Amino acid sequence: MDAIWTLGNQDTPRYAPLNADADADVAIIGAGITGLTTALTLAEAGQKVIVLEAREVGGGVTGGSTGNLYSTLASGQASIRKKWGDEVSRDVIRARSEAVDVIEALIERFAIDCQFQRQPAYRVEPANDSKAGYDWDEEKAALADAGLDVEAADHPGLPFATQGIKISDQAQFNPLHYVQGLATVASDLGVIIHEHSPVRNVDHKQGTVTTDTACVSARHVVYATHTPKGLNLLQAGMLVSREYAVSARLKSGHYPEGIIWAMDPFHSLRSYRQGNEQHVIVIGEKHKTGEQKGDHYRHLQEYLQTHFDVEAFTSQWSAQQYSSPDGLPYIGRLHGQDTVYLATGFAADGLTWGTLAAMIISDQVLGRDNPWQARFDARRITPGKSATQYTKENAHVARHMFKDYLSTEKLKEADEVAPGQARVAKVDGEELAIHRTEDGQLKVLSAVCPHMKCIVHWNNAESTWDCPCHGSRFDCDGEVIEGPSYHPLARRIR
Ligand SMILES: Cc1cc2nc3c(=O)[nH]c(=O)nc-3n(C[C@H](O)[C@H](O)[C@H](O)COP(=O)(O)OP(=O)(O)OC[C@H]3O[C@@H](n4cnc5c(N)ncnc54)[C@H](O)[C@@H]3O)c2cc1C
Known part of the structure; x- marks a missing residue:
């Protein structure tokens, strides 16, 4: 079932997939609150922007959020103060209050009905x-x-x-109607949005962003994908x-x-x-x-x-949600890249962080200083504040890597899976994710997540294959729903 925010969705504009190569000043991957606020801000500053979205506008976590906007953190202010001290705790409130004001101002200025x-x-x-x-x-x-x-x-x-x-x-607002409104305004300002255009590869040096059908070349590339795609140290x-x-x-x-x-x-x-x-x-x-x-x-x-x-x-x-090990989001330029940007680690507070990220990244693209860029810098290294979660999460990944390969059950035939069931099993020496739909259709995929080779697990509530290592998720046909994997689970014909 869809999130409640889709109720009352009428005549929502849809945007055609990318079907020919194109050039832009800025290519933005992802049409959630981060990507669309960045696109709108840059378009207003005269940049040519192309947004590539794997699904539909707001179809990621933005459209599945609660639509609450607040300057503190859902996990509480005391935890961030304990970790970082008074100055950072104050900065978090100031930066987030400014971001909520930015959202309110955009809604008023463009009469977004949300x-x-x-x-x-x-x-x-x-x-x-x-x-x-x-x-x-x-x-x-x-x-x-x-x-x-x-x-x-x-x-x-x-x-x-x-x-x-x-x-x-x-x-509070309706987060889906807000980003749909942002998309309409951005598009009116010249931003080109392509839905159903999953990006499969990004070449940072060349500035090329490639989908299944075509390629965008840009001077700047923004990962507004909630978590960086492919291999990135921040995922660890x-x-x-x-x-x-x-x-x-x-x-x-x-x-x-x-x-x-x-x-x-x-x-x-x-x-x-x-x-x-x-x-x-x-x-x-x-x-x-x-x-x-x-x-x-x-x-x-x-x-x-x-x-x-x-x-x-x-x-x-x-x-x-993705929670960073030191409790603050990572926003801005990637390590070793001056024209590639990301925004991640928002925990449950990312409508506001995503808006702040758009302000920071837009300023970086435009060569302007931003008062918050150093505080939330994606290149920061904070071992003292990150070590506990970092160690825990890496042990968690290692445990899944070994345990899941060793404990996979063995089946003679994928056919042994009953209607409505899903199992991860080794068949003929290969780990397979096998699901039989209620009407008897057998769907057989490789169980190995293309991101870092962990074994996916079945999520019964959502009927999806979820990777416990870094959160890549796939539908029953193997297509990527979210997470760091660029690529679907390989299909196996039986
Ligand atoms: C249950 C829940 C409730 C929440 N409620 C709140 C709340 O009330 N307030 C709050 O501030 N925060 C909340 N959050 C957090 C917040 O919703 C997110 O942090 C925020 O929406 C992230 O926005 P985003 O634009 O960065 O990511 P997303 O909205 O996920 O957008 C990323 C987009 O990138 C696209 N994408 C990914 N990979 C590719 C690819 N390869 N090619 C093309 N496109 C791609 C996705 O399809 C997606 O549309 C909540 C989180 C959860 C889990």
């Missing part, structure tokens, strides 16, 4: 929950010292008693996770207001109105990509049913 609304953000726990153990004093002090006004939470309209804090003047320390979302209509008509982070242990809640219908959305059930356990959608439905008078569930979807 239900932008200033709203408070709440971080709460169930009242008198002695088990929760959240350190409110530490979080309040970190926010206040970073320059935010923090108050005790009033009632965000939840049907259970809570205690916690409130930060005023944050915002990244924690890659999936999160799930469920929305519902309520019988009572009483919906919560604002951004709500419920520390129980963690669910993100918000409401959304589309036409005459309102919905409550819950996000949670985070796990490492490729390590799905249990029925995450059912757990979220049960969470909603426990707390709200659910009339009907209206949609469900999932999305992926």
Whole structure:
């Protein structure tokens, strides 16, 4: 099922695939919030920009996000302050507040219809929950010292008693309608957008970006792909996770207001109105990509049913996040490349980071200084702050590399897989990802992820093959959905 943001999508402009070689000042790979904000900003500065998108505008994580815009971080301000100290904690709030203001200004200037609304953000726990153990004093002090006004939470309209804090003047919108609006404006300003144009290769030296059908040559190349494509050192320390979302209509008509982070242990809640219908959305059930356990959608439905008078569930979807080992995003020029740029490591906060990334990268392309470029530099090396996660994630990859190859079950024939089942198995000495659809069609792929040769795992909730090493994901036919792999899983004819 699609994310709730697609409800009410009418007459969305579509953009033709790339079918002939072309030249540009800037080639941008990816039409999410990062790519399209960069494209629009550069087009306004007179650059010729081509955007290549593997799927559709907003079809990556932007269109699967919660649509919350805030200057702090969903994981809390105290954790970034502990790791980096007061100055960086303040910079995070200032840079992110500026980015939220940029989004608001673009919406106003171009009349983008995406239900932008200033709203408070709440971080709460169930009242008198002695088990929760959240350190409110530490979080309040970190926010206040970073320059935010923090108050005790009033009632965000939840049907259970809570205690916690409130930060005023944050915002919410429909993230898909926002980027669709950006695409329309960018296109009117001369940006050429191509959907259904997966990039398969980038030659940094030549400045060429190649799809299955044609090639774009550009002076600058921007990876606005959420994670860098192909092999990149930054992937090594990244924690890659999936999160799930469920929305519902309520019988009572009483919906919560604002951004709500419920520390129980963690669910993100918000409401959304589309036409005459309102919905409550819950996000949670985070796990490492490729390590799905249990029925995450059912757990979220049960969470909603426990707390709200659910009339009907209206949609469900999932999305992926990349958390950097030192807690800050990587934005700007790639190591050793002065005309190739990336933006990654946004964790669950990337609508705002992606907008900031667009500001920084656009300034770098245009040869202008940006006050935030050094702080979030993609070339930084921070072993002291990165070591713990870096070591953990590399051990995790090594474990999967060995364990998954050694523990693959053996089948005589791929035909042994029953309808509705998927298995990774060794057949005739080769690791295969085998799936039989409910109507009996057998789909046999190589189980070896083309990115770094790990073995993919079946994700039952999404019917996808997910790589536990660096988060590449593939549909049942092997095509890349997201992640660092440029290439599909090889098809095997049986
Ligand atoms: C469940 C969930 C909820 C979230 N909610 C929020 C929130 O409320 N607020 C917030 O600030 N952040 C949120 N985030 C994070 C945020 O959504 C992302 O960090 C942000 O949308 C990333 O934007 P992007 O443009 O960089 O990436 P994307 O939106 O993923 O765009 C990248 C694009 O690149 C394309 N692409 C990839 N490879 C290729 C290729 N080879 N060729 C061509 N195109 C390619 C993809 O198809 C995709 O469209 C959430 C994340 C999750 C997982």
